[in-house]
Amino acid sequence: MxxxxxxxxxxxxxxxxxxxxxxxxxxxxxxxxxxxxxxxxxxxxxxxxxxxxxxxxxxxxxxxxxxxxxxxxxxxxxxxxxxxxxxxxxxxTGEQRLVMELLQEQHRAFLGELSRHRRSQELHNHFALQWVHHMKTPLSVIHLHMQEGAERGWSTEEEQRAMAASVLEETERLTRGLEMMLHTARLDKFELDTHIRRLPLHELVRTTINNHKRLLIRHSIYPKVEGELWVESDEKWLVFVLQQLVSNSIKYSKHKPGSKTLAFRLRELEDGKAELAIADEGIGIAPQDISRVFDAFFTGENGRTTGESTGMGLYLTKKVLDKLGHGVKIRSELGAGTTVILTFRPAGIHVMA
Structure with a gap:
């Protein structure tokens, strides 16, 4: 020394x-x-x-x-x-104090980054556990149907059709769960997995409806698309968002008796922005839960009622839309339905977060 x-x-x-x-x-x-x-x-x-x-x-x-x-x-x-x-x-000395100040600033920045990384890792681990837990349900249902068929068979064609429809629905749940997990893993490298171009939003909406038509028919939910719209976005991520929102609408509408409408309203705003409003006639969201629906793992009253919520669908939706530079907000009335509004920047003004 x-x-x-x-x-x-x-x-x-x-x-x-x-x-x-x-x-x-x-x-x-x-x-x-x-x-x-x-x-x-x-x-x-x-x-x-x-x-x-x-x-x-x-x-x-x-x-x-x-x-x-x-x-x-x-x-x-x-x-x-x-x-x-x-x-x-x-x-x-003055030089030593400057070096100490630099070290302290770097140390604070490091601790902040470490804290964010740990939080992200905790979210990922928690989501993986939640995902595995929710994927056990469709697997158990499919296993039960197969076991029942192996033991006693199906006496009527109607029973066979009901079993096939149930297995198909559970398979679709598994597929959606796998897609959510894959997109969650890709979020860390979002910029490398994004291609922004001009897209026909109305066509993406119709494709999403078609992907869910079996569930929509089964639960007497009738989609309605109003208007046409072109927006600048990434097709794969935007379809993922639409899939999450439609899946949520079905999940929280199917328990209401009778026929329901799922409306998609596309329009251009006066300031040059574009807007897509997705309005369902489901059970709605409790007023005290509205401000937290985009929080990770938050399920609220609906999660306790239906038992099907992971608390990750809207969280991932918000994360993706923020990264794409699109806006999102929710309006809901308990017992009457929920409206999710997506806002898109004017063409040529896209800035990815």
Missing amino acids: LWVFIKDRLLYIVCIIVIVLLAVSLLMLEMARYPGMVEPGTVYYFLLLALVALIAWFTADYYRQRYFLKQVKEALARTNDLQASAIVTAGV
Whole structure:
């Protein structure tokens, strides 16, 4: 530690020695020009004083900075400790204090990034557990049907059709669950998996409806598409969002008796933006839950009522739309239905988050 201190000030020492030697040289010249003006002992005394002053100054400076150097040495020894830089707190010079301030800012930034990473990892792990739990249900239903068929068979064609329809519905649930898991994994590399282009939104809506037509028919939900619209977005991610929203509408509408309407209204706004409103006639959302529907794993009253919610559908929808630069908001009336409104920027003004 002492050698590091001396080595760091070697240039200062050399400069001071050069200055002292120059001063002595001038005195020697004066002695040569004016004999007897300066005694040789005076020169030796000057050299001794200069040496003592130099040693005293460096000794005092070393003891002043010794604690700081000790802290740095201890921090360097703790190579596997992420908090090591936090122990360096005894800077005495302006440069040292600037370095400490930089270290503290970097440390805070690192801890913030680490916290975000841990939160993301916790969300991913929790979602994986939730996903596995929810995927067990359709697998159990399919296994039960197959076991029943193997043991006693199906006596009538109607029973066979009912079994096939049930198995198909559970298979579709598995497919949607797998798609959600895959898209969740891709969110971390969103920018590498995105291609923005002009898309016919009305056609994507109709494709999404067609993908859910079996469930819509089974639960007496009748889709209605109003208007046509072209928007700039990524087709794959936008279809994922539409699938989540339609799936949610079906999930929370099927328990209401009678026929229901699922309306898709596409229109251009006066400010050049475009809007898609998806309105169902389901059970609606409790007023106290509206502000939290986009939170991860939040299921609210509906989750406790239906038992089918993962709390991830709307969370992922919001994340994807934010990254695409689209807006989303929800209006709902308990017992009357829910309307989800997607807002798209004007053409050519797309900025991906």
